[in-house]
Amino acid sequence: MTNAAAGETLLAVEEICLRFGGVQALSEVSFDIKRGEIRAIIGPNGAGKTSMLNVINGFYRPNRGVIRFRGQSFTRMRPGFAARNGIARTFQNVALFRGMTTLDNLMTGRTLKMKRGFFWQLLRYGPAMDEEIEHRRAVEEIIDFLEIEAIRRVPVGRLPYGLQKRVELGRALATEPELLLLDEPMTGMNLEEKEDMCRFILEVNAQFGMTIALIEHDMGVVMDLSNRVVVLDYGRKIADDAPAVVKQDPAVIAAYLGVAG
Amino acid sequence: MxxxxxxxxxxxxxxxxxxxxxxxxxxxxxxxxxxxxxxxxxxxxxxxxxxxxxxxxxxxxxxxxxxxxxxxxxxxxxxxxxxxxxxxxxxxxxxxxxxxxxxxxxxxxxxxxxxxxxxxxxxxxxxxxxxxxxxxxxxxxxxxxxxxxxxxxxxxxxxxxxxxxxxxxxxxxxxxxxxxxxxxxxxxxxxxxxxxxxxxxxxxxxxxxxxxxxxxxxxxxxxxxxxxxxxxxxxxxxxxxxxxxxxxxxxxxxxxxxxxxxxxxxxxxxxxxxxTYYFGPPRVFETLLTATTVRMADAGAFKRAIYRFFIAFARRHGEKILNGREVPLHVRLCYALGRFVVYEPLKNALGFSRIRVAYTAGEAIGPDLFSFFRSIGMNLKQAYGQTETFLLVASQADHQVRADTVGQLMPRVEVRIAEDGEVQYRSPGQFIGYFRDAEKTAQAITPDGFVKTGDAGFLDKTGHLHIIDRSKDVGHLRDGALFAPKFIENKLKFFPNIREAVAFGDGRDYVTCLLNIDLTAVGDWAERNDVVHGSYQELAGHDRVIALLAEHVGAVNRDLALEPATAGAQIRRFLVLHKELDADDGELTRTQKVRRRFIAERYAKLVEALYSGVETVEAATEVVFEDGRKGTISARIKIYDMEPVAALAELAA
CATH class of the missing domain: 3.40.50.12780 (ANL, N-terminal domain)
Known part of the structure; x- marks a missing residue:
């Protein structure tokens, strides 16, 4: 892989508009995500960041605009298609199966990769068993990577929030995505948990060459992690550059401080 | 071989x-x-x-x-x-x-x-x-x-x-x-x-x-x-x-x-x-017991009642059964039932089901803590040794186990007690000296080849070795009463709510101590009793928490009053520290032992306050984080006065 920031374009959104009734959530937003980079999407509350992620993985259908993914153009993405084609995500409010253990939650991330049908799985014999072992091995690698051995058998609902976030990242990794969308991976975490999460994100990017787009409020985290930052405000893109440049941008400062500009 | x-x-x-x-x-x-x-x-x-x-x-x-x-x-x-x-x-x-x-x-x-x-x-x-x-x-x-x-x-x-x-x-x-x-x-x-x-x-x-x-x-x-x-x-x-x-x-x-x-x-x-074999310092057993007690406090009333009954039963009879002494048949039957419903499941949860030999060493263990594990049928024994010994000076053989000793001497080990009460030994595996430190080596080994332990102790008639305390730590109050800090601290630390205790009193008029709350146990208690707190520091300074610890200190004082030798060393004043004692700050050793002298210096202001009449004291303490950065924690700490319990001898008089 070449320099992370100089890779080819993996995904691009072009002039995306999204309206809910009278509310213009996104207007003519365009930016691209290059292969191998960590791309941050920032902005004040209600700027349209999560809506943008939802458009990318197909939860929302944009009113106008085009999504280009691996050279193909779509007027809308579909969640199932996105998942099968290597786009995984985590959610702002953790969305795990709370009654299931960490291990089982991670195994659900492998569902799309299981080839044997329902009845084979019921038999749990021969090829179905081999397949389960293979997937379990992949999941154990992730458990080791995220250092969550101690909670392997604990139902997710009983875990503290910071660990639930970690499990959710694990489930996204289990799908072996090409593009990982992280919606505020550090909210509600203490400093140590944030540092751990930063370490995992950097490792995922460096070790597996995974492309990452993340929404984050903590400017320190954004500065440390991302190669490029796109800034949204009231559904519009107001800046798109390297983090150090974006931080100095008067429009961005105004948006964050609420100065009429 | x-x-x-x-x-x-x-x-x-x-x-x-x-x-x-x-x-x-x-x-x-x-x-x-x-x-x-x-x-x-x-x-x-x-x-x-x-x-x-x-x-x-x-x-x-x-x-x-x-x-x-x-x-x-x-x-x-x-x-x-x-x-x-x-x-x-x-x-x-x-x-x-x-x-x-x-x-x-x-x-x-x-x-x-x-x-x-x-x-x-x-x-x-x-x-x-x-x-x-x-x-x-x-x-x-x-x-x-x-x-x-x-x-x-x-x-x-x-x-x-x-x-x-x-x-x-x-x-x-x-x-x-x-x-x-x-x-x-x-x-x-x-x-x-x-x-x-x-x-x-x-x-x-x-x-x-x-x-x-x-x-x-x-x-x-x-x-x-x-x-x-x-x-x-x-x-x-x-x-x-x-x-x-x-x-x-x-x-x-x-x-x-x-x-x-x-x-x-x-x-x-x-x-x-x-x-089948387990070894742990007293702290590990303490943590296990604390965790068990906390989990049981959250259990339903029925389970709690069963647990209480059988643990109390085990405390009365368990050790006798383990030591192979004679007990009436109905006690044996009841104990067998206890094994079935409480002891074995508990041991299984702790991973102790197959334990044949377990040791605790490294520090004196509270007698109550020690007998808890023995009473549920675990062959926990005490041993005594140092890094310098290579293996052990003394160890308890099966059926020769007592809470107050560290056992009989190991084969080919010689022990003598120096004039100041210090235990000195010669052992077959003992070290040959400290690496590149002739001076310290000369201080540690006597000319005739005995190693100085720095521990005060004595050998009793049955050949069991007793360790009281570090010999340099055993002191006296101004009125001459014996003051063995570790003895008092261990009694305090048996309460799950107290994680660490440091007692002072040598050359003073009375005994005082610094306490650390156990965040797991006290946090759990706070949750059940609606004690609102935002941080460790706030919880440690809470009036109800201090009152809770005062009850424990009172219980220790009553215990101390039972023995004429220790009745004079009751705790008169104590305070609850605003931060946890930590090895990163040099307050504990890496094996989690209290560094008494260092703490006395670091918290000199607090100790002085304990011996002046003041009711509160301001404290600002520098802390080192794991990555080496430093910060300061400051707090206003309340001091609590205790009424001494009359000694038994006085009551009789």
């Missing part, structure tokens, strides 16, 4: 085990969720390859090989590979800060180091300019190290693989390995253990391999360990307790050492392995 000449080095023991226990497991590690094991013959093959690899990195006879990390099979093999070449392994505590690691590596003059992961590599790199002789660092886990400059960094797998390759390609190496092995003698230094030291910089305790093996053979015979025993290695690799009682004993008896998946999974791994 009667079939042949007893080997005089640990690598020779390894080759012997590879012959007599070839197919039996020697090490296990839970990795990626699966227990993986290595047999003795596999371990021998790996160690041979490892030794070749180390030799190619330039490790030679007499040079020092540092080992930093948690309990991992490959780090244990590092000891054997170094010893095979005649090099000296020096293990270091994995949670030491960079400075401490720098000091020891520099003092020992380490030539090579093997470390577990990136964290340890980072620490060495921070202090690398102080370490001119350190030629290379080997790491076990490659994660995060990909982009590091690999000039002097080597992955362990590569070292092992190159060793195996070399052995396959050059048959002459086998003969060279045999010669290296044969070069090892009983007079080789087999390990240097740096003691955490309650005072000053760590000192390197040098152990000779022949002496060590002689001492191990006594201890194996004492508890009849065989290759069928099982142990889980979870204590710091650099601690004498782990090195002697787990690693060295395993090599002699041939039993399997299992390594947990991570520090957080020890409890779960205990349940999976079901060790």
């Amino acid at each position: 009667t079939d042949a000449v007893t080997p005089d080095t640990f690598p020779k023991l390894l080759t012997l085990n590879a012959r007599r226990f070839a197919g039996r497991p020697a090490f296990r590690l839970k990795d990626r969720g699966i227990w993986r094991s290595w047999t003795w013959s596999e371990v021998e093959r790996e160690v041979r390859a490892y030794a070749v690899g180390l030799s190619r990195l330039g490790l030679r006879r007499g040079q020092v090989f540092a080992i930093i990390g948690n309990n991992r099979p490959k780090l244990y093999w590092s000891f054997l590979a170094a010893q095979w070449l005649g090099a000296i392994p020096v293990p270091l505590y994995a949670d030491s800060i960079a400075d401490e690691i720098g000091y020891v590596l520099n003092h020992a003059g380490a030539r090579l180091a093997v470390v577990q992961d990136q964290e340890q590599v980072d620490k060495i790199l921070t202090v690398s300019e102080q370490l001119p002789v350190l030629a290379a660092v080997i790491y076990e886990e490659p994660r995060g190290l990909r982009d590091y400059d690999h000039g002097r960094l080597y992955p362990m797998d590569e070292i092992l693989a190159s060793g195996h390759r070399a052995l396959a390609e050059e048959p002459s190496l086998e003969a060279w390995l045999e010669a290296e092995l044969a070069n090892g003698t009983a007079d080789d230094i087999c390990v240097i253990l740096y003691t955490s030291g309650t005072t000053g910089r760590p000192k390197g305790v040098q152990i000779l391999s022949g002496r060590a093996i002689a001492a191990v053979s006594d201890s194996i015979a004492f508890d009849r360990f065989t290759e069928r025993d099982e142990v889980l290695a979870y204590l710091p690799l650099a601690w004498a307790g782990d090195h002697y009682l787990t690693f060295c004993q395993s090599l002699y008896a041939g039993f399997c050492v299992s390594c947990p998946e991570s520090a957080a999974t020890v409890q779960e791994n205990m349940r999976e392995i079901g060790p």
Whole structure:
């Protein structure tokens, strides 16, 4: 892989508009995500960041605009298609199966990769068993990577929030995505948990060459992690550059401080 | 070991085990969720390859090989590979800060180091300019190290693989390995253990391999360990307790050492392995009991009642049954029922189902804590030894167990009590001196070869050794009453709500103490009693928490009042510290012992307040975070006065 920031374009959104009734959530937003980079999407509350992620993985259908993914153009993405084609995500409010253990939650991330049908799985014999072992091995690698051995058998609902976030990242990794969308991976975490999460994100990017787009409020985290930052405000893109440049941008400062500009 | 000449080095023991226990497991590690094991013959093959690899990195006879990390099979093999070449392994505590690691590596003059992961590599790199002789660092886990400059960094797998390759390609190496092995003698230094030291910089305790093996053979015979025993290695690799009682004993008896998946999974791994032999300092047992008590407080009323009844029953009769004394039939029947509904399930949850021999040592254990585990049928015993002893001075034989002693002397150990009450011993495995520190060595060993323990104690009529306290810590109040701080602190620490206690009183008018709350236990209590708090500091300073601790202090005072010798040493004033005592701040040793003098200096203002009449005191304390940054915690602390309990003698008068 070449320099992370100089890779080819993996995904691009072009002039995306999204309206809910009278509310213009996104207007003519365009930016691209290059292969191998960590791309941050920032902005004040209600700027349209999560809506943008939802458009990318197909939860929302944009009113106008085009999504280009691996050279193909779509007027809308579909969640199932996105998942099968290597786009995984985590959610702002953790969305795990709370009654299931960490291990089982991670195994659900492998569902799309299981080839044997329902009845084979019921038999749990021969090829179905081999397949389960293979997937379990992949999941154990992730458990080791995220250092969550101690909670392997604990139902997710009983875990503290910071660990639930970690499990959710694990489930996204289990799908072996090409593009990982992280919606505020550090909210509600203490400093140590944030540092751990930063370490995992950097490792995922460096070790597996995974492309990452993340929404984050903590400017320190954004500065440390991302190669490029796109800034949204009231559904519009107001800046798109390297983090150090974006931080100095008067429009961005105004948006964050609420100065009429 | 009667079939042949007893080997005089640990690598020779390894080759012997590879012959007599070839197919039996020697090490296990839970990795990626699966227990993986290595047999003795596999371990021998790996160690041979490892030794070749180390030799190619330039490790030679007499040079020092540092080992930093948690309990991992490959780090244990590092000891054997170094010893095979005649090099000296020096293990270091994995949670030491960079400075401490720098000091020891520099003092020992380490030539090579093997470390577990990136964290340890980072620490060495921070202090690398102080370490001119350190030629290379080997790491076990490659994660995060990909982009590091690999000039002097080597992955362990590569070292092992190159060793195996070399052995396959050059048959002459086998003969060279045999010669290296044969070069090892009983007079080789087999390990240097740096003691955490309650005072000053760590000192390197040098152990000779022949002496060590002689001492191990006594201890194996004492508890009849065989290759069928099982142990889980979870204590710091650099601690004498782990090195002697787990690693060295395993090599002699041939039993399997299992390594947990991570520090957080020890409890779960205990349940999976079901060790027959267990060793832990009192603190570990304290933590287990606290966790159990807290979990039971959350259980339903019915379960709680059953638990209370049978634990109280066990406290009355359990020890008698374990000690093989006569008890009436109905007591036996009731105890059997208790085993079925409480004791066995509890032991199973703690991973103690198959325990045949368990030891606590390292510090005095509270008698109540000790008898709790014995009463539920666990053969927990006490032993006494120091890093300098190599293994044990005294140990309790089965059925000879008492809460107030550390047992009878081990075979071939001599003990005498000095005039000031200090225990001095001569043991078959004892150290030959501190590495590069003749002055300290001269202070520790008497001209006639006895080692000074620094502990005060006495031998009773039955030959049991009693340890009261550190001899320098035993003092007197101004009115002459005996003041043994640790004795008082242990009584306090038996309450799950009290994590740490430091008592003062030597040369003073009365006894006072600093207390640390146990965040788990008190936090849980606060939740059930609607005590709102936002931080440790706030909880520790809460009026109701202080009142709760005052009840415990009152109970200890009543206990002290029972004995004429201790009645004068009741606690008159105490305060609850605003921060947890921490090894990173130098307040505890790495093995979590209180550094009394340091605390007295650091909190001098608080101690003075305890002896002046004031009701509150302002405290500002500097703390060091794990990454070396510093910060300050400040608080206004309340002081609580206690009414002394009348001594029994006075009541009678």
